[in-house]
Amino acid sequence: MTRYSRQTRMLVAVDCIIFGFDGQDLKLLLIKRGFEPEKGKWSLMGGFVQPDEDLEQAAARTLTKLTGLDGVYMEQLGSFGHPGRDPMERTLSVAYFALIDINQYKQQITDEYKAEWFPLKDAPKLIFDHADMVEEAQARLRYKAAIHPLLFELLPTRFTIPQLQILFEAVYDAGFDKRNFSRKVLSTGLLVKQKEKERATSKRGAFYYKLDKRKYSAKFHAFLNFVSDPGNLK
Amino acid sequence: MTRYSRQTRMLVAVDCIIFGFDGQDLKLLLIKRGFEPEKGKWSLMGGFVQPDEDLEQAAARTLTKLTGLDGVYMEQLGSFGHPGRDPMERTLSVAYFALIDINQYKQQITDEYKAEWFPLKDAPKLIFDHADMVEEAQARLRYKAAIHPLLFELLPTRFTIPQLQILFEAVYDAGFDKRNFSRKVLSTGLLVKQKEKERATSKRGAFYYKLDKRKYSAKFHAFLNFVSDPGNLK
DNA sequence: AAATATAAATGTCAATTTTACAATTAATTT
DNA sequence: AAATTAATTGTAAAATTGACATTTATATTT
DSSP, rough: OOOTOOOOOEEEEEEEEEEEESSSSSSEEEEEEOOSTTSSSSEEEEEEOOOOOOHHHHHHHHHHHHHHOOOOOOEEEEEETTTTSSSSSSSEEEEEEEEETTTOOOOSSSOTTTOOEGGGOOOOSSTTEEEEHHHHHHHHHHHHHHSSOOOOOSOOSSSEEHHHHHHHHHTTTTTOOOHHHHHHHTTTTOOEEEEEEEEESSSSSSEEEEHHHHHHHHHTOOOOOOSSSSGGGG | OOOOOOOOEEEEEEEEEEEESSSSSSSEEEEESSSSSTTTSOOEEEOOOOOOHHHHOOOOOHHHHOOOOOOOOOEEEEEEOOSSSSSSSSSSEEEEEEEOTTOOOOOOOOOOTTEEEEEGGGOOOSSHHHHHHHHHHHHHHHHHHHHHOOOGGSSSSSEEHHHHHHHHEEEEESSSOHHHHHHHHHHHTTTEEEEEOOSOOSSSSSSEEEEEEHHHHHTTTTOOOOSSSSOOEE
16 A cells, blocks of 8 residues: 655654642642753653554553553543644644542652652643643543542542542632532442541541442443532632 | 654544534434545545644634535544554544534535435444544533533524424433423523524424524533433433 | 540531423414 | 314422531540
């Protein structure tokens, strides 16, 4: 077979918007870019799609290279293809956003990428159109987490209801009534109460919960309505 | 500036999943592919992204070339990049799905593409991974239309409540109670009752409605809950 | 040992929304 | 004038949501 003649080929990259939660704020994992152009500037972790690679593979490989983690929640955010987005050469980027348990993240031994967690609200200026990607990823996160049990991906296996609420409040930059919040969350039937309590943050201690894996898988795509009108919060 | 060395460039295409509604069934607009490979086979309308073009531009240009229409509802579905998806040469495709008023569609004078509308349920075998794209587009349509006032894009300016219901029933392949349906739809405040009636399909005739453009724009991204649990319909 | 302080957990009621189900109305056809 | 057909409107129970307060467990202080 021959090739399609008279058409332009271009580079295809993947970029990962990696979210984490430190118990207080939503964080973004960024790296210092190691090559020209824009060497030394803050950037999303990314890489070129290899000849034999699927897009998901490329994104997973890229994420693993930075975080050392496997089996992380990741979904395609969308593709960014403005002609001038990379001044060097036309490059299409397929953006993926990932949610990781920040405690699982280990600084790689070879700190090849000089990675750093930034509060989402206080992230540095990013190269190219990466700020657009981050903004779109945040919007997507808010959108999906309002309907689906997504934010659990940011928490450790065991977590308390108050911890979960702080996470929701960080994501939506809003306060929720704790009575209504816990009722709503528990009514999903997704949580299994543990015998142990978390004792660091209060005298009484808060019971740990774990996800019911079966129900979680089953209901992940259901419409659960965690936040009624996420577009209209104070 | 130099270029990124030792990286593979590839072709980037856009493909459009174009939905229409004929008053009864959900339809898909397909073309007979005009060049090798797979010449003469049924395919989504697509085209290569040009050197100076944004992705959205390429998709809009492609859609307009086939339908003659402008300002059509379109959104990026996602990118498909499996290495072997085009046997000729590695080609990434950014898929867009579009909703058009089928009555606005005019067969182009130069029937360059041999386009044809197919019932979604009875579409022919498609080239490459286009069937995957269609399936994903249908899932996205069902998902979004359950929450947002999206399906109006498939209807003419004036439409009746029964027509709207038939559309919803076609999209979800399910029956809805007409009393509850009309109440739900009218409660959005998006519809403006007209003085005229549609008289073709019933003795009594059904009142036409139009969209309140202001409210439609304002509430398009709000969570309106047209269909409570679209994943769990009979 | 008792009192205090703090955050967790639980409870109530009105308002709204959803669900299930039936009767009435407008206009053509018989 | 009666019959037919599809559009329109209605209603009551059930479930969900939203606003708001009290009780409870435990470490700390007196």
